Amino acid sequence: MERILLIQPNMKVATSGQRIVYPPLGIMYIASVLEQKGYKVRILDCHAEGLDRDVDMIDGYVDVGIPMDDVRKRIQEFRPDCVGISCNFSVMVASMNETAKLVKELFPKTAVIVGGNHASSMPEEVMENPCVDYVMVGESELTFPMLLNKIDQGIGFESVPGLVWRKDSGLIKNPPGGYIKDLDSLPMPAWHLFPYEKYSRTYKPHTVTWGKPEAMPSILTSRGCAGTCIFCSVHKTMGRKFRARNLDKVFEEIRFLVDKYHISKLMIVDDNFTHDRKRTKQFCDEFKKYNFGIEIYFQVLALWCMDEELIDKLYDIGCTHMGFALESGVQEVLTNIVKKPLKLDRAMELLRYAKQKGIHLTGTFVIGFPGETKKDIQRSLYMANYSGLFDSREIYIATPLPGSEMFDICKKNNLFVDNFSYSRVEVVKPNITTKDFTPEDIEVILEADRTHHLIKANPKHILRYIKGVWKRKPPLFFKVLWETLKMFVKYDFLKIKEIYP
Ligand code: B12
Ligand code: SF4
Numbered sequence: 100m101e102r103i104l105l106i107q108p109n110m111k112v113a114t115s116g117q118r119i120v121y122p123p124l125g126i127m128y129i130a131s132v133l134e135q136k137g138y139k140v141r142i143l144d145c146h147a148e149g150l151d152r153d154v155d156m157i158d159g160y161v162d163v164g165i166p167m168d169d170v171r172k173r174i175q176e177f178r179p180d181c182v183g184i185s186c187n188f189s190v191m192v193a194s195m196n197e198t199a200k201l202v203k204e205l206f207p208k209t210a211v212i213v214g215g216n217h218a219s220s221m222p223e224e225v226m227e228n229p230c231v232d233y234v235m236v237g238e239s240e241l242t243f244p245m246l247l248n249k250i251d252q253g254i255g256f257e258s259v260p261g262l263v264w265r266k267d268s269g270l271i272k273n274p275p276g277g278y279i280k281d282l283d284s285l286p287m288p289a290w291h292l293f294p295y296e297k298y299s300r301t302y303k304p305h306t307v308t309w310g311k312p313e314a315m316p317s318i319l320t321s322r323g324c325a326g327t328c329i330f331c332s333v334h335k336t337m338g339r340k341f342r343a344r345n346l347d348k349v350f351e352e353i354r355f356l357v358d359k360y361h362i363s364k365l366m367i368v369d370d371n372f373t374h375d376r377k378r379t380k381q382f383c384d385e386f387k388k389y390n391f392g393i394e395i396y397f398q399v400l401a402l403w404c405m406d407e408e409l410i411d412k413l414y415d416i417g418c419t420h421m422g423f424a425l426e427s428g429v430q431e432v433l434t435n436i437v438k439k440p441l442k443l444d445r446a447m448e449l450l451r452y453a454k455q456k457g458i459h460l461t462g463t464f465v466i467g468f469p470g471e472t473k474k475d476i477q478r479s480l481y482m483a484n485y486s487g488l489f490d491s492r493e494i495y496i497a498t499p500l501p502g503s504e505m506f507d508i509c510k511k512n513n514l515f516v517d518n519f520s521y522s523r524v525e526v527v528k529p530n531i532t533t534k535d536f537t538p539e540d541i542e543v544i545l546e547a548d549r550t551h552h553l554i555k556a557n558p559k560h561i562l563r564y565i566k567g568v569w570k571r572k573p574p575l576f577f578k579v580l581w582e583t584l585k586m587f588v589k590y591d592f593l594k595i596k597e598i599y600p
């Protein structure tokens with residue numbers, strides 16, 4: 100084994116608006132480790148390289164990435180001994196399968212290895228594709244080179260932790276090897292192999308956390324989260340134990356990015372950056388001292404790990420926009436259904452504190468959990484829209500991500516819609532029917548909430564927004580209008596209040 104090609108495949112997704120491209124840190128770390136060991140590594144980030152391409156619609160989904168013919172050319176050109184395909188997102192499954200098939204068509208002897216969050220959650224299913232030779236479960240910086248050795252030797256596969264492989268046509272699932280204890284032993288991600296300038300160049304409109312379009316790398320300062328939210332599958336790759344990098348190493352990496360790429364923004368993509376409050380405060384203090392001249396962004400922050408002092412410190416280093424994951428405006432839903440350790444009254448205190456400091460707040464909410472009622476959903480939306488705390492709000496649909504507890508609940512209770520497919524595993528399509536709501540109910544509520552929100556923000560364009568509903572959801576048009584009207588009458592005219600802490 101000498102020539103290793105690592106691929107982040109295309110995605111088939113529901114939304115055309117969201118074309119944000121972040122660096123695939125997983126294969127960037129693996130690439131770096133392999134280079135250190137002397138392998139010749141090439142990268143193909145289909146997602147980032149296909150950014151400028153017009154999107155194709157296939158079966159109602161948007162195909163994001165480069166055309167398969169280009170993938171073919173790149174594999175042919177490099178003639179890899181081994182191809183590693185990252186399947187972090189379930190929306191990549193279709194392309195991952197196609198890419199594996201393509202590799203075997205071109206070079207039948209080339210080993211195909213698949214890893215990433217989806218693969219770690221559904222390893223047996225991924226192995227159903229005969230063109231996939233191995234699945235690696237979990238973090239793979241240490242195990243990937245181990246596997247390459249075993250492939251060279253032709254024996255010893257039993258000793259590779261987390262490996263799923265075939266023996267005499269049966270499937271073997273090796274026990275996991277645990278999580279990487281010393282994250283500081285890993286080299287920096289292999290930035291030099293990736294199309295740096297493409298990352299985060301295209302932005303989701305109206306999201307507050309990352310501002311005007313500009314290349315923005317991401318960094319990982321820790322891995323893992325102790326939370327038990329039922330819709331999350333992070334623990335499948337990163338575990339529930341918080342593991343942190345030494346801050347000196349983190350700042351070394353930031354210095355490298357500043358010096359080499361002259362970055363002005365940096366995104367921290369930790370599973371839960373604020374898990375260790377003391378460390379996060381120390382990060383802020385030291386970040387200030389370094390005077391890098393860059394802005395720090397986060398996707399969302401975990402409110403259940405925050406306090407006033409931490410808000411102050413983040414504000415002091417320039418985080419004037421903060422996104423917080425509330426998920427629900429109903430404590431019982433949070434505690435008993437979502438299983439998020441967030442106390443709403445404390446959350447409100449912190450949000451009020453941040454608001455009064457002048458921080459621009461985004462609240463993210465998730466609706467449509469199994470067990471949630473329509474009334475619960477209304478109360479969440481009421482909090483999102485009428486608490487006066489959020490400058491912007493994002494409402495997502497609870498989605499059974501493979502590997503999450505919610506996926507198992509939905510499977511056990513047969514809640515999936517008939518046309519469920521992995522291309523629907525984004526957070527914008529309803530995927531389940533429960534005793535309390537149908538997928539159509541969720542679509543109507545979400546569309547009505549959006550229309551209501553838009554009209555309130557800009558009443559002059561009411562006709563345009565109504566036309567928008569007709570364009571996007573013709574069969575639901577009248578239901579959406581009725582629901583929107585009810586929202587106006589109930590909350591804006593009659594001033595009826597839903598309860599929140
Ligand atoms: C940053 C991030 C993003 C970035 C993109 C990152 C990227 N390009 O990879 C953005 C913001 C764009 C994003 C978007 C989405 N995300 Co996201 N995201 C993450 C997050 C927080 C961190 C990923 C990361 O960089 N981790 C750090 C690296 C080091 O770890 P890693 O990628 O897992 O890689 C390790 C292993 O997986 C493995 N590995 C990875 N690839 C390979 C390949 C091979 C060959 C091998 C052997 C091993 C291997 O080894 C790596 C090193 O240890 C994860 C949470 C998580 N911890 O997984 C969610 C996560 C991946 N996202 C998730 C989801 C659902 C989404 C969205 C669908 C949400 C949405 N809003 O629509 C979208 C989908 C993309 C889209 N439509 O554009 C889910 C995926 C679950 C699933 N089954 O699909 C996750 C797991 C979070 C969760 N809630 O459970 N996301
Ligand atoms: S707090 Fe975030 S990362 Fe942690 S379990 Fe919940 S959703 Fe997952």
